[in-house]
Amino acid sequence: MRKTKIICTIGPATESYAMLERLAHAGMNVARLNMSHGDHQSHAKVIKAIKRLNKTLPHPVAILLDTQGPEIRTGERDNDLNLQTGDIISVVARGTQDVEEHSLMVNYADLIDDMDVGDKLTVDNGLINLEILEKHERVMRCRVIDGGVLKSKRHVNLPGIRVNLPSITDKDRNDILFGMDMDVDFIALSFVREASDITELNELLGDKAGRIKVVAKIENQEGVDNIDAIIDAADGIMVARGDLGCEVEFWELPHIQRRIVRACAQQGKRVIVATHLLESMIDNPMPTRAEVTDVANAVYEEADAIMLSGETTVGKYPIKCVEAMHNIATTIEKHRGLAFTNDLETRDHKQNLAASAVHLAESLKASAIVVITRRGRMANYITNCHPQHSVIHAFTNDGRTRRQLGLNRNVYAHKLLFSKDPEKTLRKAFDLLLSYGFSEGDQVVVISDTLGLYDADAGQGIEAIQVRKLEASK
Missing domain, CATH: 3.20.20.60 (Phosphoenolpyruvate-binding domains)
Structure with missing residues (x-):
């Protein structure tokens, strides 16, 4: 997978x-x-x-x-502008239209205030580059460093400049x-x-x-x-x-x-x-x-x-x-990646618990890490540890959580109706894994931040890790 x-x-x-x-x-x-x-x-x-x-x-x-x-773009053009290296052109920052045929408009009114002579403008993802030679009230004179064909509404970057936009x-x-x-x-x-x-x-x-x-x-x-x-x-x-x-x-x-x-x-x-x-x-x-x-x-x-x-x-x-x-x-x-697992910086107790679960799963070469989670927090904690061998299978009763876990590396999320009996919840999760191609007897590590491991008498989740073998419901 x-x-x-x-x-x-x-x-x-x-x-x-x-x-x-x-x-x-x-x-x-x-x-x-x-x-x-x-x-x-x-x-x-x-x-x-x-x-x-x-x-x-x-x-x-x-x-x-x-x-x-807050994108900065050039203006609309009736015709493409062919800019040659070494050309001197006008860049218009205030006004509604270009001041001359061989010029371009930029839709950022503070452009002239923000930039200095010698600064550079990058247009169309770096294909065209300009250097500022002179500044006037609404126009800058620029030299074309790298030429190209300029079309309408090309993106403009101002390297190193903090733009005054929301x-x-x-x-x-x-x-x-x-x-x-x-x-x-x-x-x-x-x-x-x-x-x-x-x-x-x-x-x-x-x-x-x-x-x-x-x-x-x-x-x-x-x-x-x-x-x-x-x-x-x-x-x-x-x-x-x-x-x-x-x-x-x-x-x-x-x-x-x-x-x-x-x-x-x-x-x-x-x-x-x-x-x-x-x-x-x-x-x-x-x-x-x-x-x-x-x-x-x-x-x-x-x-x-x-x-x-x-x-x-x-x-x-x-x-x-x-x-x-x-x-x-x-x-x-x-092949093993750069494995930033050991770089994880945290004093979070649940993150440390997740790290223990991953360490156990990796040492056992467990087929999967099974996470029972409502909002995806424990699945995130497990993801953060970057397990190399075990795949993370997260079970949630929330559709949005399931979809959002689709962004997590190495996580496959499943929707599951939780039972008040934690053992029933786990058995339903195991049945799903078996239907996806796992085999009975496969070893998995189980961890939960919700109903999977729950102390009804205490009314709170039990922070625990289990090692289980997959078996079908009877």
Whole structure:
């Protein structure tokens, strides 16, 4: 069974029910809705299709809504602008239209105030780069360092500059409220710069805070600088390498990725590696060897999930992309990863209990770690320990918890009606495992944070670990 989870961004190439079904059967664990594209009507149609599909799947697909964030973009253009290296052009930051034919508009009014002569602007994900030569009231004169063809509404990055934009824009707020109404499982907040951005989102979520999990997207240097506090505030982190690779020196990106993955392991939070993993497969049926190695490195690092973007939104081979990720991950997982288990930093009693359960399961080479959990907390604790041999099977009576555990590395979640008799609950869990291909007599380690191990007289959960052998109900 594959430990590393796969996230697929849904777009024109994959939004039909038939394609969503094929993605799920190929290995999609989480469907991402990119709010930078489409509208609420089109996204609602996808959400309803996934919920319908989940009724037929052995393991449901979770839904992640990804906000657009405070993006800076160039303006609309009637014609493409061909920029040659060495050209001098005008960048317009205030006003509604370009001042001259050989110029471009940027939709950020404070651009001129925030930047100095000598600073650089990166346009269209680093394809076009400009250096500021002069600043005027509403126009900057810039030299083209790296030329290219500029189309409408291209993304602009300001490396090293803290932009004066809100963490949650008006559009983001409307999109988040839409996600709440549609009962999504995760919200990914773009361009998180500090922990207070997560606090603001949780305040907006209100009584759904904690139930809808929050993933912080790290996309600039400020987010990297504040990573420990952000990890502490969020439920998970996305290493969004597209914008991040434009905001920092690209040769620093591999180290930053590994540092964030390790920090998440230390703090016991989920982590996603995203962007450009199989970019060439947008147009080609096979990945490059460098892309194969890139995916493999994320698996070696024991990231919880790896994500596809353009590959599954507009690409020609979305199913082959998921199959490629699945095959790479399952092959690499046969070998021991970087194993950050011993780096886990905690004084949490339940986390230490989970570590003991994992140590026992690994020493016994148990076939599975069985977790009985209502809200997924103990399953998270077990995930944090990165067991190398045993697969984690979590049993919950809550559908949302089951879906959200689809992001956890090495966790397979099942819905189960809990009994007041803990032994009956375990026997039903064992029957499910046997139906999935386990054999009677297989050794498993059992741990619970809810009804599975419960002292009715004391009225509280018993913190205990059991070693059991699977046997069918009689």
